[in-house]
Every structure is written in C-alpha cells, then in structure tokens.
Amino acid sequence: MESTALESLIEMGFPQNRAEKALALTGNQGIESAMDWLVEHENDPDVDEPYVPPPGHVLSSEEPPEGRTPESLQSGADPMLETLPAEENRRPLSEEEKREQTKRMMELIAQKQREREEREKRETIEREKQRRKQGQELSLIRQKLQEDEMKKLAEERRREKLEEKLAKQRVREKIERDKAERAKKFGGNCSAASPVSTIPEPATAAPVPSSPSQEPPVKREYDQCRIQVRLLDGTSLTQTFQAKEQLAAVRLYVELNRKDNGEEPFNLLTTFPRRVFTEEDMEKPLQELGLVPSAVLIVAKKGSS
Structure with a gap:
C-alpha cells in the first residue's frame, strides 16, 4: 500500500481525526500545509472531532463527478488520478526515508512552536506596556483628585477664617456703638471719640461699694x-x-x-x-x-x- 499524506501524519503521532481534518481543510495541498494547520489549531476544542464535509460536496449518484464525463467513467480513466499530487502517487517510502521525513516534520513543528512562542511573548510584552500605561493614567487621575480635594479644603479653611474675622469685627463694632451710646447718655466724650484699645478711664469715677453695709437701703436696678x-x-x-x-x-x-x-x-x-x-x-x-x-x-x- 502506497504511503499517503494521511499515513505520514499518523506515523508522526497525530490522531487520525486531526490528520483528516487538517488535510481536508487545507485542500489536500500537502503535509506542510496540514502541519501548519495542526500547529495553529492544536488548542481548538473541536480539533479531535471527525471531519464532516459540507453537504454541497456530496456527489449525486445520477451525475458524474465534476471534471469527469460519462465517457471517462465507461473507459475507466479517472482524470483526478492525473491531478493528484506526486506525493500521493510516489513509490512506498523506505524506513530511512520515513525517519528523515518524520525528522523534517518534527523540526518544522518545533519551528512553528518557536514562532508561536515568540508571537505570544511579543503580545505579552505589549499587554504589559498597555497595563503600565493604564496604571500611570490612573495614578495621574488619583493625584489630580487629591490635589483638587486639598485645594477645596484650603479654600474652606480660608473661608472659615474670614467668617471668624468678620464675626469679631461685628462684635468690635457693636462694643464701640454701645460705648458711644453710653458716652452720649452720660455725657462722656472721651470713650466715644477714642478706639477700644485706647479708652481712658474717667478721673471722677464713682467709688465702688466694698461691702453690703454701703449699699442703699432700697435695692435698685x-x-x-x-x-x-x-x-x-x-x-x-x-x-x-x-x-x-x-x-x-x-x-x-x-x-x-x-x-x-x-x-x-x-x-x-x-x-x-x-x-x-x-x-x-x-x-x-x-x-x-x-x-x-x-x-x-x-x-x-x-x-x-
């Protein structure tokens, strides 16, 4: 029995379903194309499922296959045999040739795996760059929010100090108004004309009672x-x-x-x-x-x- 591409793939250790699917989906273009497909799709969940050809590829029993005429069917000549790859019609491979072919295919598999690892490594580096970039952007956003919060707190403190200052100013003005009213009422001009910090005491202030015996007999308000x-x-x-x-x-x-x-x-x-x-x-x-x-x-x- 002649050695086919399917048999070569099976001899290399690939399951039959995978080998059949790889050859069918690559259009039977040879072992290398099938090997490329197997390396690219080895992690597919349905890679080991049997290959089912599309319904449109089922040949009708009443119509001759595409590329064949009734005459060719009667004569027994099959044009498809003429278009088969030389790999399908070659002589059986010897054990040494099979080992060489297997070695070459394994080297091809290793090369494909290295290329895939290199690609995954580049993708990982790119994802890490994107992650760091996003982290820096988030850090800048957090820093800006903290600065805005500090500015807001500082503004609130300034406003509170201003309000406290205004409140003291109002109390001071009230004291000065009361002094002016007292001076006007009792005829004292010094306290009304001078600021709070430089108020002179009247020279003729009334003596302060020092004991209850000096208080008038009638309680007064x-x-x-x-x-x-x-x-x-x-x-x-x-x-x-x-x-x-x-x-x-x-x-x-x-x-x-x-x-x-x-x-x-x-x-x-x-x-x-x-x-x-x-x-x-x-x-x-x-x-x-x-x-x-x-x-x-x-x-x-x-x-x-």
Missing part, C-alpha cells in the same frame, strides 16, 4: 456694670458694660486691649467668692452672673490652678 480685669503681668483694665451684656463681651474686650503679650487661651475668675467662669457662662448676661454694679475679674491661664 443697675443698667451698667463697671468691670476691672487684672492681667497676668499685674496690670489691669477697667471698662463699663451694660448690665445685660454677655460675659463674652468682657472676654473680647480683654483680648483686644491686653498689653501683656499673651496669646494663650485664658479663663476669667473671681476670688470672693471664688468662681471660674466656663464657656456656658460666656453666653449669660453680667447681671445674671452677679457682676453688677461692679466686679473684679482675674485672668488665669487655662489649666492652671
């Missing part, structure tokens, strides 16, 4: 309160406030007018009776805190005894 504040360096500030003003106005007055170069937070307290005023007390009027008509407050650092 005071509209104003004279507050003396002793600072950390031994100096003092004296100012007159409305009895209904909050203690926070006194603290703001001290912050704006103290000359002891103190910037640390401080508490206000009284000695007799001893009382340390809290943040809740800052919202209470001076009259409710018992500081009317006059009182002495002491400035102390927060946390000190």
Whole structure:
C-alpha cells in the first residue's frame, strides 16, 4: 500500500481525526500545509472531532463527478488520478526515508512552536506596556483628585477664617456703638471719640461699694456694670458694660486691649467668692452672673490652678 499524506501524519503521532481534518481543510495541498494547520489549531476544542464535509460536496449518484464525463467513467480513466499530487502517487517510502521525513516534520513543528512562542511573548510584552500605561493614567487621575480635594479644603479653611474675622469685627463694632451710646447718655466724650484699645478711664469715677453695709437701703436696678480685669503681668483694665451684656463681651474686650503679650487661651475668675467662669457662662448676661454694679475679674491661664 502506497504511503499517503494521511499515513505520514499518523506515523508522526497525530490522531487520525486531526490528520483528516487538517488535510481536508487545507485542500489536500500537502503535509506542510496540514502541519501548519495542526500547529495553529492544536488548542481548538473541536480539533479531535471527525471531519464532516459540507453537504454541497456530496456527489449525486445520477451525475458524474465534476471534471469527469460519462465517457471517462465507461473507459475507466479517472482524470483526478492525473491531478493528484506526486506525493500521493510516489513509490512506498523506505524506513530511512520515513525517519528523515518524520525528522523534517518534527523540526518544522518545533519551528512553528518557536514562532508561536515568540508571537505570544511579543503580545505579552505589549499587554504589559498597555497595563503600565493604564496604571500611570490612573495614578495621574488619583493625584489630580487629591490635589483638587486639598485645594477645596484650603479654600474652606480660608473661608472659615474670614467668617471668624468678620464675626469679631461685628462684635468690635457693636462694643464701640454701645460705648458711644453710653458716652452720649452720660455725657462722656472721651470713650466715644477714642478706639477700644485706647479708652481712658474717667478721673471722677464713682467709688465702688466694698461691702453690703454701703449699699442703699432700697435695692435698685443697675443698667451698667463697671468691670476691672487684672492681667497676668499685674496690670489691669477697667471698662463699663451694660448690665445685660454677655460675659463674652468682657472676654473680647480683654483680648483686644491686653498689653501683656499673651496669646494663650485664658479663663476669667473671681476670688470672693471664688468662681471660674466656663464657656456656658460666656453666653449669660453680667447681671445674671452677679457682676453688677461692679466686679473684679482675674485672668488665669487655662489649666492652671
């Protein structure tokens, strides 16, 4: 029996279904074409399924095959035999020729595998480049988002500081208006004309009652309160406030007018009776805190005894 391309592929170790399919799908153009197809499609899930020719290739029993005439059928001459590749009509191969052919085909398979590995390696390198490029783009996007967030936080802090500054300015203006109203009411021109930081004390201030025995027998309602504040360096500030003003106005007055170069937070307290005023007390009027008509407050650092 003559050795065919199918037998050669089977001898090389390929399953029969694969060999038949490779030869059929390459148009029976030889072993090399079939080998190329097998290398390219060795991982196909249906590579081992039997080859089924398309229905259009089934020859009709009533019609002679394409390329053959009735005369050729009667005479027994088959033109297809004349067009068969020389590989199909050659003499049987010897064992040495079969080994040489198998060796050549195996080298071809190895070459095809190397080419495929080289191609896969290039594709892997290209995918890695794309992955790194995408990673860099994502990193730039995250960095931009962080910068935008930091700018937003900085803008919010600037806005908060501006609002706090405006709030202090409003309180300062309110104190100055109250001073002007008091000066107008009691005829004092010095406090109305001077800023808060340079307010001189009246030379003829009324004496402060030092004991309950000096109070008038009839209890009276005071509209104003004279507050003396002793600072950390031994100096003092004296100012007159409305009895209904909050203690926070006194603290703001001290912050704006103290000359002891103190910037640390401080508490206000009284000695007799001893009382340390809290943040809740800052919202209470001076009259409710018992500081009317006059009182002495002491400035102390927060946390000190």
